[in-house]
Amino acid sequence: xxxxxxxxxxxxxxxxLGIGLYLDPREVPSPLIDKPAPAFSLPQLQQPExxxxxDDMKGKVWLLNVWASWCVACREEHPVxxxxxxxxxxxxxxxxxxxxxKDGLRWLAQFGDPYDLSAYDYNGRIGIDYGVYGVPETFLxxxxxxxxxxxxxxxxxxxxxxxxxxxVRELNGNA
Amino acid sequence: MRNLILVAxxxxxxLGGTARAAESLTTESALxxxxxxxAQDLRCLVCQNQTIADSNAPLAIDLKNQIREKIGQGxxxxxxxxxxxxxxxxxxxxxxxxxxxxxxxxxGPAAILLLGLVVLFRYLARRRREQPADxxxxxAESERARALLGTTDKDSQ
Numbered sequence: 001x002x003x004x005x006x007x008x009x010x011x012x013x014x015x016x017l018g019i020g021l022y023l024d025p026r027e028v029p030s031p032l033i034d035k036p037a038p039a040f041s042l043p044q045l046q047q048p049e050x051x052x053x054x055d056d057m058k059g060k061v062w063l064l065n066v067w068a069s070w071c072v073a074c075r076e077e078h079p080v081x082x083x084x085x086x087x088x089x090x091x092x093x094x095x096x097x098x099x100x101x102k103d104g105l106r107w108l109a110q111f112g113d114p115y116d117l118s119a120y121d122y123n124g125r126i127g128i129d130y131g132v133y134g135v136p137e138t139f140l141x142x143x144x145x146x147x148x149x150x151x152x153x154x155x156x157x158x159x160x161x162x163x164x165x166x167x168v169r170e171l172n173g174n175a
Numbered sequence: 176m177r178n179l180i181l182v183a184x185x186x187x188x189x190l191g192g193t194a195r196a197a198e199s200l201t202t203e204s205a206l207x208x209x210x211x212x213x214a215q216d217l218r219c220l221v222c223q224n225q226t227i228a229d230s231n232a233p234l235a236i237d238l239k240n241q242i243r244e245k246i247g248q249g250x251x252x253x254x255x256x257x258x259x260x261x262x263x264x265x266x267x268x269x270x271x272x273x274x275x276x277x278x279x280x281x282x283g284p285a286a287i288l289l290l291g292l293v294v295l296f297r298y299l300a301r302r303r304r305e306q307p308a309d310x311x312x313x314x315a316e317s318e319r320a321r322a323l324l325g326t327t328d329k330d331s332q
Contacts, residue, residue, distance in 0.1 A: 133221055
């Protein structure tokens with residue numbers, strides 16, 4: 001029995017380290033899941049004289065995608081969002097985070113605009129309310145304004161297929 | 176005489192000025208001290224092994240400004256920490272709270288140390304038990320040992 005003790009200890013440590021290797025330390029559990037989405041009202045990116053507020057989306061299941069022209073990963077994610085927007089399954093609102101207005105507009109002109117509209121969070125205040133720390137981030141918000149899902153980092157086609165779409169269907173069906 | 180009054184007035188005026196400046200400077204540094212104290216307990220989520228006090232990441236700077244603003248609104252330190260936890264979760268605390276999910280983190284190292292000590296003492300106790308007591312060699316045995324070592328009584332004398 002004692003002869004196998006070092007081996008047993010090694011296996012336990014190896015398993016724990018192995019699990020640790022596959023965890024993403026950037027993915028911090030959000031305390032906002034199943035909590036009401038923080039209220040906000042911001043000028044729109046394209047039409048600064050108009051505002052967008054959280055309550056405009058009341059009664060709808062919708063996605064809020066935090067993006068910025070300076071965010072490299074957003075480019076990677078962008079085609080996926082364009083594809084999702086084309087399917088018109090769920091409204092997609094952008095939150096242009098800590099960006100210069102002209103840079104944001106140029107980015108949309110260059111790569112295409114998947115958003116129904118983008119709210120303009122110049123100083124990142126609303127980002128703080130949503131616990132944003134790594135753009136891109138995506139929130140799925142239900143009809144009552146409760147955050148049901150949060151994705152930190154790039155939304156991949158797999159995430160759309162396996163997480164977002166089933167949840168959108170479920171949330172639209174139940175209420 | 177008039178000049179003297181003028182000089183005196185200027186002196187008083189400037190003195191008052193410096194006093195006022197010094198006063199606002201101390202309240203300002205007290206505020207900054209509070210900001211720093213709070214910031215030292217909060218983790219920068221962009222650069223996870225730094226506090227927001229140590230970090231110059233844009234988010235850390237925003238959060239420091241946020242702390243300053245909240246202090247300005249008269250919030251207590253606890254309220255400000257709660258404000259951060261509501262948004263970023265317990266992870267934002269550099270000193271995680273003791274909870275069911277953090278028990279292993281808080282007490283794991285001590286438990287492992289304790290376990291190690293128990294194993295060590297049991298091992299030592301067993302070794303002591305198994306060790307034969309000190310019995311002096313018999314004459315024949317010491318004779319044999321001497322022969323093997325190639326020494327004689329003469330050599331040792």
